[in-house]
Each structure stands twice: as C-alpha cells, then as structure tokens.
Amino acid sequence: xxxxxxxPKFRVLKTGQSMTLLCAxxxxxxxxxxxxxxxxxxxxxxxxxxxxxxxAKGEVPDGYNVSRLKKQNFLLGLESAAPSQTSVYxxxxxxxxxxxxxxxxxxxxxxx
Amino acid sequence: KNEVEQSPxxxxxxxGEFITINCSYSVGISALHWLQQHPxxxxxxxxxLSSGKKKHGRLIATINIQEKHSSLHITASHPRDSAVxxxxxxxxxxxxFGKGTRLHILP
Numbered sequence: 001x002x003x004x005x006x007x008p009k010f011r012v013l014k015t016g017q018s019m020t021l022l023c024a025x026x027x028x029x030x031x032x033x034x035x036x037x038x039x040x041x042x043x044x045x046x047x048x049x050x051x052x053x054x055x056a057k058g059e060v061p062d063g064y065n066v067s068r069l070k071k072q073n074f075l076l077g078l079e080s081a082a083p084s085q086t087s088v089y090x091x092x093x094x095x096x097x098x099x100x101x102x103x104x105x106x107x108x109x110x111x112x
Numbered sequence: 113k114n115e116v117e118q119s120p121x122x123x124x125x126x127x128g129e130f131i132t133i134n135c136s137y138s139v140g141i142s143a144l145h146w147l148q149q150h151p152x153x154x155x156x157x158x159x160x161l162s163s164g165k166k167k168h169g170r171l172i173a174t175i176n177i178q179e180k181h182s183s184l185h186i187t188a189s190h191p192r193d194s195a196v197x198x199x200x201x202x203x204x205x206x207x208x209f210g211k212g213t214r215l216h217i218l219p
Contacts, residue, residue, distance in 0.1 A: 045207060097202065098143040098162070098202050100157040103155040103156070
C-alpha cells in the first residue's frame with residue numbers, strides 16, 4: 001500500500017523549460033491537492049481537485065496548470081519555469097473535504 | 113495578518129518537559145488539523161478535530177471553537193519529538209496552513 005507517491009523527487013530546470021510533476025494515490029480518495037513550501041512561508045495551496053475531471057485554483061495558482069483525468073492521478077505542470085518557482089512541492093489526498101490529508105514525500109525543484 | 117497564527121515560532125525544551133503549541137485562526141472553519149514535519153521533510157497528519165479534545169499516545173489536541181483557538185500538547189517530551197508542528201484549518205474546500213512551530217527537544 002503505497003499511499004501517495006510523487007515523481008520525481010528532485011529536479012533541476014533551466015528558466016523557460018517545462019515539466020510535469022506526477023502525484024498518484026492508491027486510496028481511492030476524492031480530494032487531491034498540490035502545495036508548495038518555501039522557507040518562512042509555510043505550505044501554500046496551488047491547485048486542488050474535488051474529484052475526477054475537476055480542478056480549482058488555490059492561493060498561488062499563477063504559472064501552474066493541473067489535470068485530474070484519472071481519479072488516482074493529479075498532475076502539476078509548469079509551462080515555462082521561472083526561478084520564483086524554486087520550491088518543495090507536496091501533493092496530498094483526502095477521502096473527503098473534512099478528512100485527514102495524506103502527504104507525498106515531496107519534490108524538490110530548482111529553477112536556474 | 114495571517115489567517116492562521118501559531119506560537120511560539122521556535123521552542124527548545126529539555127527531555128521530559130510538557131510542551132504546548134498554540135494555534136489561533138480568524139476565519140470560519142469546519143475542521144482543524146495538526147501535522148508533523150520531520151527534518152527529512154515528510155509530513156504526517158497527527159489530528160483532525162472540529163470540537164473538544166483528542167488524545168493519541170503522548171499527544172493531546174484541543175480546540176475551542178468560540179475562541180478560535182487550538183492547542184497541541186506533548187507530555188513527557190522526547191528528542192524524537194523534534195520536528196516542525198503545523199496547524200491547518202479547513203475553509204470550504206481549501207486548507208489554510210500556519211507557518212509552523214519548530215520544536216527541539218534536548219536529551
């Protein structure tokens with residue numbers, strides 16, 4: 001039982017490059033979330049999904065896109081990476097709205 | 113002003129001490145979470161509560177909805193409790209996080 005799996009764990013990009021972060025959960029959870037964590041800022045919500053085929057903007061959505069084509073997967077895309085997007089990205093899922101969240105191990109992304 | 117405020121920001125204590133971390137929020141919520149983030153970075157959910165008190169081992173979480181305040185207590189603290197403790201609240205479909213309290217327990 002893997003829980004929430006994020007790939008990749010580390011990545012270095014050059015400014016302007018694109019990439020996709022994958023989050024996969026095997027708990028049949030409806031809700032999935034993408035967060036970024038920066039020093040002194042705490043976790044901030046980028047985008048979230050309340051079910052397959054749905055997505056919604058969080059607190060800091062600019063520069064990111066997401067898709068939830070399958071219930072178990074939530075993809076986070078950076079179309080044109082910028083140094084300000086250097087961060088640690090966490091994915092999480094929960095069964096429903098007011099339920100405990102299960103977190104992935106994080107992806108450390110550096111944009112040069 | 114942040115919608116979720118934690119205090120203290122940093123806390124160093126001796127092994128065995130009773131620890132209290134506080135969380136205050138300014139918005140209407142449907143639930144409050146306490147999370148633990150270890151130095152390796154992994155985040156684990158400790159408690160989710162919407163009223164009253166919950167206990168798990170040496171950890172106790174309380175919430176006062178009227179005062180918009182929650183506390184996380186650790187009894188008989190141990191160096192392995194050293195971590196960042198994060199308070200978060202459910203507001204509609206979103207979750208808002210505090211900046212965390214960095215706890216260091218000295219042996």
